Structures are given as C-alpha cells and as structure tokens.
Amino acid sequence: MTNRSVGIKEVAVAAGVSVTTVSHVLNDVSYARISAETRGKVKSAAEQLGYGPNRLAQALRTQRTGMLGLVSEDIATTPHAGRIILGADEAARARGYNLMIINTSGSASPESRDADVEALLERRVDGILYATMYHRQVQVPVNLGSVPSVLVDSVSTRGSITAVVPDEEGGARAAVGILLAAGHTRIGFLNNTDNVPATRDRLRGFRATLTEAGLDGDAAPVESEISEVQGGYEAASRMLRREDRPTGLFCYNDRMAMGAYRAAAELGLSIPGDLSVVGFDDQELIAANLYPGLTTVALPHYEMGAWAAENLIDAIEGKTDLALMALHPTILDCPLVRRDSVAAPAR
Known part of the structure; x- marks a missing residue:
C-alpha cells in the first residue's frame, strides 16, 4: 500500500540525496547522470516509506495520464491469444501505467474501429496498442496515429506503424528440423487455405528447410484445408493414403494436428511409432492433452504484448522513435515445445 502522507522530501532525506535526484530517479529521467547505487537507494527508500507518486500532479506536469489503450480484435475472447493482453498489462504495470481495453471484431466496419480508437483518445490515453488474434495485415483506423501506437500480431497495409509479429518461417524451420533430426526424410505438410502471412511463411520455411537438408523441398507433399x-x-486422410506415405507430418496448427491424430488412428497408425507429428501455436488445452502429448511450436503471444507495451511506453517517454521502428516489423522467435509425438521412423 502507498502512503499518501509521505512526500518526495521524506524520500530524499531517507536516501540522503536531493529532491531533484529523487524526482529524476522515480520519473526515470533518461538524461540524468545518477549512479546505479544511488538509484537503488532512492527506490529502496521510496518502497520502505510507502511513497506513491501523485498521478494528478504527474499528469499536470508531464501532460501524460499513465493510461494505455488496447484495441483487441477478438483476442480478449480467444484463450491462447489472450496472453497478449497479459503480457501488455504486466509490462505496463511494471512501468507505472494502466491498460484500458476495448474489444472489437475482426469483421467490424472501418467506422466502428475508428469509433473504438476515438473512445480511447477521448479518455486521453498516452498511447494505443492494436492487437489481432492471428498474424495478418490490417487496414488500421485512420485516427490510430493521433498518439504513439504499436500493432501486435499484425502489420499495417500502409506500413506506417510500428509492429511486432511472430517468426512464422523460423517456427516452421524448427518444426521440420526436429523431424529431420529424428531421421525422417519423407515429411508432409498440412497447410491452411487462408491467404495470410502464416500460410505463406510456414510453407516457405517447410520447403526451405527440406531443401537445405538435401531433400527436394518443392516436391514434398502438401495438403491444404481449413x-x-x-x-x-481430411488433409491427413488424403496424405496418409499415399503410396509413399510420409513418416513425419508438420501441421499448420495444433487443431489440424488433432485432426491428423484421428486420421492416423483410423488407418491403424500409431503416434509416434508409425507417424511423427509436429504442430504449431502451442494451444495448451490441445497440445498438452493429446495422447501422446503434441510436440509443437509456440507463438510468442505474451512476449509480443510485453514488447509492444515496453516500446510504446519508451516512445511516450521520449526514449525511442517509433517512426524509425516502423520501417520493418520486429519479429519474435517461436520456440519449439518438445513433448512425445516425435520419434525415429520405423525401420
């Protein structure tokens, strides 16, 4: 609990420094030349005394409210993508900011999205995060650039706003790589039919990794479905009935992998004895609860939310330039999550 009766002067006396030094430390003034030891003393004294900053005074002085807006395109109602919100919220709180969330739909009209952003601007948020439930291009609201803004799991069709996205191609390379490392040379890909970045980039990573391993990536079997x-x-049923049936499957996501498990069971194939399977997304309710547990690639939802909030706050506080960062999206790793669905191919 903060103690409103304690002021900055009391913190300065306890830390043995000037009021100016306390102000610079607690407001994280970037140009202040203050040693790490002194910063530690000030923060320790403030914590021990229960000092809490006066938000109203700060707002009057800095013209900032300490509020960030987050427009959520469906992610608030999508369990695995909801970690974007958690990452953004925890990163914001660590910097003394709070998050205000508006949930919208990916099918909402441009006018509706403009109104959502306007609602946040009317509440004087210092910056806005715009997050989507899956990686795609978006036509951003025309008023989004009124304050510092960052796109999460999406890129703008105009290419003018800083964005953070997952490394779809790198994740596919990791998925195919674990199958190759287990000794598989006949590997198939169950891909998505939607024309989104993940569909294209995961296919590119699949083919490139096989080619670099000395196999014919362009000739490797691919079946596409929803x-x-x-x-x-359906895609796995067709692929597993081929005469040259793959011994390893890379699936576009964990839901498709679940369907592949069913197809394999109907054909009398055991996993991983007869068929190794790797998914993508690490949707825990699926991947960890399939039998055997599904080896998959995790989307960095939490990390994208946290990165976006950190860099948005840095821009608000004048520590970074979002315009320069907007030239290229920031790409975060998609780590491999090992479970029990991959083994050496049967001889």
Whole structure:
C-alpha cells in the first residue's frame, strides 16, 4: 500500500540525496547522470516509506495520464491469444501505467474501429496498442496515429506503424528440423487455405528447410484445408493414403494436428511409432492433452504484448522513435515445445 502522507522530501532525506535526484530517479529521467547505487537507494527508500507518486500532479506536469489503450480484435475472447493482453498489462504495470481495453471484431466496419480508437483518445490515453488474434495485415483506423501506437500480431497495409509479429518461417524451420533430426526424410505438410502471412511463411520455411537438408523441398507433399480439426483430418486422410506415405507430418496448427491424430488412428497408425507429428501455436488445452502429448511450436503471444507495451511506453517517454521502428516489423522467435509425438521412423 502507498502512503499518501509521505512526500518526495521524506524520500530524499531517507536516501540522503536531493529532491531533484529523487524526482529524476522515480520519473526515470533518461538524461540524468545518477549512479546505479544511488538509484537503488532512492527506490529502496521510496518502497520502505510507502511513497506513491501523485498521478494528478504527474499528469499536470508531464501532460501524460499513465493510461494505455488496447484495441483487441477478438483476442480478449480467444484463450491462447489472450496472453497478449497479459503480457501488455504486466509490462505496463511494471512501468507505472494502466491498460484500458476495448474489444472489437475482426469483421467490424472501418467506422466502428475508428469509433473504438476515438473512445480511447477521448479518455486521453498516452498511447494505443492494436492487437489481432492471428498474424495478418490490417487496414488500421485512420485516427490510430493521433498518439504513439504499436500493432501486435499484425502489420499495417500502409506500413506506417510500428509492429511486432511472430517468426512464422523460423517456427516452421524448427518444426521440420526436429523431424529431420529424428531421421525422417519423407515429411508432409498440412497447410491452411487462408491467404495470410502464416500460410505463406510456414510453407516457405517447410520447403526451405527440406531443401537445405538435401531433400527436394518443392516436391514434398502438401495438403491444404481449413485450419480446424476437420480440415486437419481430411488433409491427413488424403496424405496418409499415399503410396509413399510420409513418416513425419508438420501441421499448420495444433487443431489440424488433432485432426491428423484421428486420421492416423483410423488407418491403424500409431503416434509416434508409425507417424511423427509436429504442430504449431502451442494451444495448451490441445497440445498438452493429446495422447501422446503434441510436440509443437509456440507463438510468442505474451512476449509480443510485453514488447509492444515496453516500446510504446519508451516512445511516450521520449526514449525511442517509433517512426524509425516502423520501417520493418520486429519479429519474435517461436520456440519449439518438445513433448512425445516425435520419434525415429520405423525401420
């Protein structure tokens, strides 16, 4: 609990420094030449005394409210993508900011999205995060650039706003790589049919990794369906009935992998004895609860939310230039999550 009766003068006396030094430390003034030891003393004294900053006074002095807006395109109602919000919220709180969330739909009209952003601007947020539930290009609201803004899991069709996205191609390379490392040379890909960056980049990573391993990546089997359980089942059923049936499957996402498990069972194939399977997304309710547990690639939802909030706050406080960062999206790693669905191919 903060103690409103304690002021900055009391903190300065306790730390043995000037009021100016306390102000610079607690407001994280970038140009202040203050040693790490002194900064530690000030923060320790403030914590021990229960000092809390006066938000109203700060707002009057800095013209900032300490509020960030987050426009959520469906992610607030999507369990695995919801970690974007958690990452952004925890990063914002660590810097003394709070998050105000508006949930919208990916199918909402441009006018509706403009109104959502306007609602945040009317509440004087210092900056806005605009997050989508899956990696795609978006036509951003025309008023989004009124304050510092960052796109999360999406890029602007105009290319003028800083964005953070997952490394789709790198994740595919990791997925195919673990199958190659286990000894598989006949590897198939169950891909999505939607024309989104993940569809294209995961296919590129699949083919490139096989080619670099000395295999014919362009000739490797690919079956495309909707990226749901039924789509995975149908695509896997066709692929596993081929005369040159793959011994390893890379699936566009964990839902398609679940469908592949069903198709393999119907054909009497055991996982991983007869068929190794790797997914993508690490949707824990699926991947960790399939039997055997699904080896997959995790999307960095939490990390994207945290990165976006950190860099947005840096821009608000004058520590970074979002215009320069907007030239290229920041790409975050998609780490491999090992479980039990990959083994050496049967001899």
